[in-house]
């Protein structure tokens with residue numbers, strides 16, 4: 001057996017990085033700085049910035065302080081969805097609609113062709129729709145070459161009180177999915193029932209994954225996620241492969257119940 005090189009990079013996922021801020025506005029400002037840094041590094045690497053975003057509380061926190069920042073190179077962004085609810089894009093449950101209301105519609109420089117939606121008006125079958133979205137990812141990430149996984153520059157995630165993230169729910173069989181990049185779920189415990197989600201292998205391959213959490217109702221779950229060695233909750237299973245990192249950026253009240261070490265903010 002070949003000896004392990006003494007300075008070989010670790011293959012073990014790094015521990016999550018937890019940073020907390022006094023309130024949602026501070027969280028939002030620092031999130032904007034973080035996204036801009038990720039954007040700049042991505043543009044330097046490949047002259048484009050691939051982002052997957054979630055719905056829920058995230059779009060508002062993201063939109064509030066990034067709109068109008070002169071450093072943002074909107075023309076370089078390619079935006080995908082970490083998950084989507086299978087409702088029309090203008091429905092109030094649609095993650096696209098939330099993102100559109102809070103961000104996209106306020107940034108004319110970000111063209112509709114740069115936003116990769118999961119659109120039930122084009123295809124209503126959840127299986128077919130997830131295959132079609134996976135194809136969009138393959139086209140965007142691989143061109144004509146084949147790649148094992150897309151490597152997003154940044155994935156922004158939320159976390160529900162049950163520990164779900166994307167549309168990956170506790171105890172659900174989709175947590176075991178290792179082949180597909182995108183998968184349908186038709187029995188979501190949280191309405192609406194029908195959704196499409198990125199799978200864990202895609203989250204694990206990203207350069208950076210950032211959970212964005214605000215409010216004291218997230219506190220008990222965040223403590224479980226960071227301290228649960230058994231990794232039973234979906235959010236605790238998101239551990240990017242080195243050199244990828246996972247961050248939890250949150251308000252102080254979200255972090256109030258965890259004993260996990262907080263890191264000083266530095267960019």
Ligand SMILES: O=C1O[C@H](COP(=O)(O)O)[C@@H](O)[C@H](O)[C@H]1O
Nearest residue numbers: 054055056057058158159160166
């Ligand atoms: O259903 C969903 O919930 C999660 C968490 O939402 P939040 O409102 O607690 O932030 C969200 O990240 C996901 O995109 C959405 O489909």
